[in-house]
Amino acid sequence: MRALETVLLAKGYVDPAALDLIVETYETKIGPRCGALVVAKAWVDSAYRQRLLADGTAAVAELSFSGRQGEHLKVVENTRQVHNLVVCTLCSCYPWPVLGLPPVWYKSAPYRSRAVIDPRGVLADFGVTLPKDKTIRVWDSTAEMRYLVLPERPAGTEGWSEERLAELVTRDSMIGTGLPHPAGAAL
Amino acid sequence: MNGPQDLGGMMGFGPVRPEADEPVFHAEWEKRALALTLACAALGEWNLDMGHHARESLPPAVYLSVSYYEIWTRALANMLAERGMVTRDEVTAARMLVPAVPTKKQKADRAQVAAALAKGSPYDRAVDQPARFALGERIVTKVIRPSTHTRLPRYARGKTGEIVAVHGAFVFPDSHAHGLGEQPHWCYGVKFSGRELWGADADASLEVIVDCWEPYLQDRAA
Numbered sequence: 182m183r184a185l186e187t188v189l190l191a192k193g194y195v196d197p198a199a200l201d202l203i204v205e206t207y208e209t210k211i212g213p214r215c216g217a218l219v220v221a222k223a224w225v226d227s228a229y230r231q232r233l234l235a236d237g238t239a240a241v242a243e244l245s246f247s248g249r250q251g252e253h254l255k256v257v258e259n260t261r262q263v264h265n266l267v268v269c270t271l272c273s274c275y276p277w278p279v280l281g282l283p284p285v286w287y288k289s290a291p292y293r294s295r296a297v298i299d300p301r302g303v304l305a306d307f308g309v310t311l312p313k314d315k316t317i318r319v320w321d322s323t324a325e326m327r328y329l330v331l332p333e334r335p336a337g338t339e340g341w342s343e344e345r346l347a348e349l350v351t352r353d354s355m356i357g358t359g360l361p362h363p364a365g366a367a368l
Numbered sequence: 369m370n371g372p373q374d375l376g377g378m379m380g381f382g383p384v385r386p387e388a389d390e391p392v393f394h395a396e397w398e399k400r401a402l403a404l405t406l407a408c409a410a411l412g413e414w415n416l417d418m419g420h421h422a423r424e425s426l427p428p429a430v431y432l433s434v435s436y437y438e439i440w441t442r443a444l445a446n447m448l449a450e451r452g453m454v455t456r457d458e459v460t461a462a463r464m465l466v467p468a469v470p471t472k473k474q475k476a477d478r479a480q481v482a483a484a485l486a487k488g489s490p491y492d493r494a495v496d497q498p499a500r501f502a503l504g505e506r507i508v509t510k511v512i513r514p515s516t517h518t519r520l521p522r523y524a525r526g527k528t529g530e531i532v533a534v535h536g537a538f539v540f541p542d543s544h545a546h547g548l549g550e551q552p553h554w555c556y557g558v559k560f561s562g563r564e565l566w567g568a569d570a571d572a573s574l575e576v577i578v579d580c581w582e583p584y585l586q587d588r589a590a
Contacts, residue, residue: 182397182441184462186404188454192468194411199481200403206485207402208392249406252488253535270376270521272420273436278488282402284390288436291385294378297523297576298566306384316573321376323519324555324579325491325538353386 212281213352215246216329219279220355221347223256224334234258237329241279251278251327258331259357263316266303266357267328268296274322276329280352287356297321307358330357337364369515370522372428373420377523377566401437405444410484412472413451416491417545421517422447493552495537500582501556505531507585509558517545520584524576527564528588532577533557540581554582 189195219241223230233240237254241247254276257265269275270293275283286292295303300317304310311317320328332354338346341364349366353359393399409419422443424431431439448454451469458465476484501507511526512518519541535557539550562574 182400182404184459185441185445185448185454186400187462188458188464189404189408189448191464192454194453194468194471194475195404195407196475196477196481198478199407199476200400202478202481203403203406203485204393204399206482208399212392247488248486249484249488252490253492253538255533255535268376270523271373271519272423282392284387285394285436286384286386289381289384290375290378290432291381291383293375294381295384297376298562299571300574301571303384307386314573316575317571319574319576321521321524321576321578323521324535324581326535326555326557326579358384358386 207277207282211246211248211278213279213350213355214347215244215281216276216279216352216355217347217350218244218343219246219256219329220331220350220361221343223331224338224346225341225343230331233331241329246278248278250274251276253325253327254279254329255326256329256331257318257320259333261315261333263318264311264357265328265330266296266300266317266319267322267330268293268319269322270294270297271321271323274327276327279329280355284352304358307353309359330355332361335361335364369421369424369517370513371424372426372431373424374522376521398437401441401444405440406485407476407481408444408448410473410476410481413453414447415544416489417517417539417541418447418547419443420541421545424517491539492536493539493550495552495554499534499554499556501531501534501554501585503531503534506588507531507558508588509580509584510586512584514542516542518542518584520580521578523565524558524560524578524580527560529558529560529564529578531556532559533579535579538581540583542581542583556580556582556585558585 233256237256273288349362354361535555537552538555540553543551557577558580559577562570
């Protein structure tokens, strides 16, 4: 890696300051906190929730989240009947502007191979068990759409502020491999 | 291509291993792999789909045994070498041995990169012809086995499904990955039951939605 970088810099193909900016952006600015704010807003604002489900890209841009790997964003909603799970079996497609860079496991063969054939087994690896009759809807990101799961709002959070609700929203709950923290969780 | 990237439904890789409090990067070189991959792509010598194809063209035994950032790095080195931008000898020597070749776009500076990341690269395109399939329609995916790039996974070929979304028209990766132009086509969300994909003993509560370009689909009766 260092050799490749050295040669690319020497030949003038890349700008070192631009490289640093890319790293800074995804290390410090863009991450799952962005998605958590989107989810929390959707939980308290039903008109926003409707806009989010109708046009994810536009609704997320209302909170100033947009850009690379989020050009075509679709938000899918968990309900009492349906649990959504997002995967990219062919590579590592992931909604960067709202979740940041994908975790290692998301890009790994175990997840990519099993999510579409044994999602309940995958969920068990995350310690999640869902009712047998609940539909598990798996979204394979094979094209340009990037998916974000809108998890169910935890019980007992009536009247909570968006900021407080956002603390309950985990990255995995927006991929579908987890659930939000319950209201009583010690955070 | 029926390459190592097409993992859906394969077995034997073991459990998923979530990592508590996972850092964004696990090593300094991963940061460089990300930054160089994005910065080099901005030179315009290849597109997103060519990048995908470079990764899936790694030898399967390599693809399945290295980390994802290493897949990126190896594919990047291959694309740079194929275009004469950085030769293998230069990587080995860790220094410039031959002059740089002109690229379609100039290297981006910090401000240009920031703007590009914030803007992204939308892949939807206007097309003249209307969408051939409608919401709720039952279709069958084609059985294809191109040795070139495709985004129709093996597990979803020759299967009956239902159109559940009409996403719009998008650049067609099967042509775009090979320098044959964007050739935009309509793209649909197609829902398959677990039993259609995996057989009668599959989880009855499973649905899988695969995004499919129109050339991957045919009428049910066809």
